[in-house]
Amino acid sequence: MSAAVAVPVPGRLGDRRTRTLAYVGLAVLVVLGVLVAGTLAGDAAQTTDLADRNLGPSAEHWFGTDRLGRDMLARTLAGLRLSLVVGVAAAAVSAVVALLLASAAAVFGGVVDRAVGWLVDLFLALPHLVLLVLLAFALGGGTGAVVAAVALTHWPTLTRVLRGRAREVMSSDYVAVSRQLGRGRWWIARHHLAGHLTGHFVVGTVLLFPHAILHEAALSFLGLGVDPGQPSIGILLAESMRYLTAGAWWLAVLPGLCLLVVVKLVDAIGENTRALLDPRSHHL
Amino acid sequence: MLRADDVWFRYGSAQPWTLAGVDLQVADGEVVGLCGPSGGGKSTLARVLAGHLRPDRGRVTVDGSEPRARRGPHPVQLVLQHPERAVDPRWTIRRALAATGAGDDAIAALDEELVRPTWLDRYPHEISGGELQRVNLARALLTRPRFVVADEITASLDAVTQARIWALLLERCRAAGIGVLAVSHDRLLLEEVAGRIVDRTPVPDRGPA
Numbered sequence A: 001m002s003a004a005v006a007v008p009v010p011g012r013l014g015d016r017r018t019r020t021l022a023y024v025g026l027a028v029l030v031v032l033g034v035l036v037a038g039t040l041a042g043d044a045a046q047t048t049d050l051a052d053r054n055l056g057p058s059a060e061h062w063f064g065t066d067r068l069g070r071d072m073l074a075r076t077l078a079g080l081r082l083s084l085v086v087g088v089a090a091a092a093v094s095a096v097v098a099l100l101l102a103s104a105a106a107v108f109g110g111v112v113d114r115a116v117g118w119l120v121d122l123f124l125a126l127p128h129l130v131l132l133v134l135l136a137f138a139l140g141g142g143t144g145a146v147v148a149a150v151a152l153t154h155w156p157t158l159t160r161v162l163r164g165r166a167r168e169v170m171s172s173d174y175v176a177v178s179r180q181l182g183r184g185r186w187w188i189a190r191h192h193l194a195g196h197l198t199g200h201f202v203v204g205t206v207l208l209f210p211h212a213i214l215h216e217a218a219l220s221f222l223g224l225g226v227d228p229g230q231p232s233i234g235i236l237l238a239e240s241m242r243y244l245t246a247g248a249w250w251l252a253v254l255p256g257l258c259l260l261v262v263v264k265l266v267d268a269i270g271e272n273t274r275a276l277l278d279p280r281s282h283h284l
Numbered sequence B: 001m002l003r004a005d006d007v008w009f010r011y012g013s014a015q016p017w018t019l020a021g022v023d024l025q026v027a028d029g030e031v032v033g034l035c036g037p038s039g040g041g042k043s044t045l046a047r048v049l050a051g052h053l054r055p056d057r058g059r060v061t062v063d064g065s066e067p068r069a070r071r072g073p074h075p076v077q078l079v080l081q082h083p084e085r086a087v088d089p090r091w092t093i094r095r096a097l098a099a100t101g102a103g104d105d106a107i108a109a110l111d112e113e114l115v116r117p118t119w120l121d122r123y124p125h126e127i128s129g130g131e132l133q134r135v136n137l138a139r140a141l142l143t144r145p146r147f148v149v150a151d152e153i154t155a156s157l158d159a160v161t162q163a164r165i166w167a168l169l170l171e172r173c174r175a176a177g178i179g180v181l182a183v184s185h186d187r188l189l190l191e192e193v194a195g196r197i198v199d200r201t202p203v204p205d206r207g208p209a
Helices: A002-006 A016-040 A042-046 A072-108 A110-125 A128-138 A142-170 A173-180 A185-221 A233-244 A250-277 B042-049 B093-098 B104-108 B129-142 B159-176 B187-193
Strands: B002-009 B019-026 B031-035 B057-062 B076-079 B147-151 B179-184 B196-199
Touching: A016 A042, A016 A072, A016 A250, A042 A072, A072 A110, A072 A142, A072 A185, A072 A233, A072 A250, A110 A142, A128 A142, A128 A185, A142 A185, A173 A185, A173 B076, A185 A233, A185 A250, A233 A250, B002 B042, B019 B031, B019 B042, B019 B179, B031 B042, B031 B187, B042 B076, B042 B147, B042 B179, B076 B129, B093 B104, B093 B129, B129 B159, B147 B159, B159 B179, B159 B187, B179 B187, B187 B196
Parallel strands: B031 B179, B031 B196, B076 B147, B147 B179
Antiparallel strands: B002 B019, B002 B057
16 A cells, blocks of 8 residues: 555546545445445335244345344345435534524624534533433434434534634635725625635535434434334344344344444545545644 | 824723824825834734724724725725735635726726736736735725725835835825825835835833723
């Protein structure tokens, strides 16, 4: 690997930018593949075959079968799809909340800025998972409640990053010059702020996905998440607990590993996008 | 007439006064030099005059009334010391000039001596510091200001570029009857460009008052 880095070959996979782009492209393809496979596996994930119960991994059932003879590969793929959909929805809502709060803080300043800062501190001070569980419980469980609970607990960090960047822009000389040219706060928000926040917003949103996916799994594992009839990774893991002592390791290990891989892939997409959009911060 | 009457300013109520009872007048078409050592509050005064900062006490007036920045460009345009900080790095030069409200025709009609047409579609980091400072000057002049406050605008430039920029600024302002406040720590430069020099001595550090 180090030899490949030492001799850059421009235009091919030699230079860093091309490699990063290739990596992001590959990761996006794999995640999309999981989404498509999960959708196609929807029926197979629910098909029971009582003759093939509790089978270990084999050529026929790569991930084995569960106590009702359902194919675990199909269930894992369907579960990942559900996790991804919930993760994307929750991350998107969170990111929009963060963007709105940070922009309001920057545009209005003063009391609004202090209120947003205080709100961020408040939410960051509360234990993350406890708040998540409380919210999911209060909202009555189910997919919608999970999306809402994850979205409502994940905006503070991104808000803090965006607010910091927005403050930096608003206190710059070029914004002072625009004010001197008679431009109002909305004009400045649209023409200066929007451009400077886009990169951070995109990267922040992508990096929220892995969190959202993991917390969806955690909530479903605890029984507060998606409908137990649906195969989400959290539910697969929760169901597997009873059979682990009987030696059915594949029920927990393989779906768990797949979740880990997908989370790592999405994380890699975010980190590499950051390296592309903001190379300086990446080297800090 | 640009006037500052008994202007007081400090950065926060727990800070010492940066400006304490400053009086200053610049007549239309007059070139006044403002001289003083570093840290003497020259830049602060420049920002107060251009409306970037609001004085805690006293008034800044143009022809007897306080300018309202909200309604169109401020009649006092400040050109800053660091040209690269005064332009959004994500904007092309054309966009920075268009922010004044000037149309394509007005931008295309700019004197080549001030802004070359080849610069228009470049980004600020793609032209030199001296060139960017000329762009900033052009931007200030496009708003048809009554006064230009030039805050150490050539401090980071070589002598030849310095002379060119000052010649350009003085020529344009004389032609349009624009008053200029030239701010610098360099007395020799001010003696060269200004008709009258005002000295700013720093406020003695008395702590919060």
